Amino acid sequence: xxEVTQIPAALSVPEGENLVLNCSFTDSAIYNLQWFRQDPxxxxxxxxxxxxxxxxxxxxxxxxxxxxxxxxxxxxxxASQPGDSATYLCAVRMDSSYKLIFGSGTRLLVRP
Amino acid sequence: DTxxxxxxxxxxxxxxxxVTFRCDPISEHNRLYWYRQTLGQGPEFLTYFQNExxxxxxxLLSDRFSAERPKGSFSxxxxxxxxxxxxxxxxxxxxxxxxxxxxxxxxxxxxxxx
Numbered sequence: 001x002x003e004v005t006q007i008p009a010a011l012s013v014p015e016g017e018n019l020v021l022n023c024s025f026t027d028s029a030i031y032n033l034q035w036f037r038q039d040p041x042x043x044x045x046x047x048x049x050x051x052x053x054x055x056x057x058x059x060x061x062x063x064x065x066x067x068x069x070x071x072x073x074x075x076x077x078x079a080s081q082p083g084d085s086a087t088y089l090c091a092v093r094m095d096s097s098y099k100l101i102f103g104s105g106t107r108l109l110v111r112p
Numbered sequence: 113d114t115x116x117x118x119x120x121x122x123x124x125x126x127x128x129x130x131v132t133f134r135c136d137p138i139s140e141h142n143r144l145y146w147y148r149q150t151l152g153q154g155p156e157f158l159t160y161f162q163n164e165x166x167x168x169x170x171x172l173l174s175d176r177f178s179a180e181r182p183k184g185s186f187s188x189x190x191x192x193x194x195x196x197x198x199x200x201x202x203x204x205x206x207x208x209x210x211x212x213x214x215x216x217x218x219x220x221x222x223x224x225x226x
Binding site for chain 2: 097101
């Protein structure tokens with residue numbers, strides 16, 4: 001059974017810092033991995049999608065990497081801003097299913 | 113394009129009552145998903161539709177839960193005989209065809225069962 005874990009559960013940093021969020025999964029037979037952002041009381045916004053054959057994806061200040069064989073992904077946020085404060089969730093899709101399996105998220109606070 | 117729309121935003125009900133939620137996906141998306149999220153946790157998959165066909169259903173979905181997507185457009189999720197453990201945020205998402213398409217989520221329906 002696939003399990004997705006995110007570390008740390010919460011993170012507080014001063015504005016301007018570069019930071020890394022971690023995601024690990026137990027079954028490497030994934031089809032893709034997505035990173036989402038969720039603001040309090042709201043739905044999820046897809047940030048980056050990495051196919052299983054890819055190593056990384058970039059969008060603006062965000063860079064996500066994938067090491068499928070070791071069951072790990074990282075989300076790198078450069079020059080963090082207070083507006084980046086939110087919960088960040090990673091989710092994997094397995095080869096044989098359309099469902100996403102989510103981690104519990106990392107709650108990020110960027111202090112001005 | 114107004115994104116994925118869910119109604120109502122909040123629902124308070126008494127234990128034992130039936131509730132129904134509606135989801136309107138992005139118009140050109142033929143895939144629709146329902147997820148449930150409790151505080152501090154990531155969303156849990158409930159069910160998946162491609163057009164009007166329900167192709168995948170979680171074991172979490174007990175007999176009290178049913179979902180429909182008539183004509184492959186909007187979808188409804190009904191919970192019968194609600195229990196306090198059903199209290200959660202119910203999220204709908206849609207995507208277009210293609211196995212690596214991003215999901216677009218609605219803002220969710222927050223259910224509170226008293």
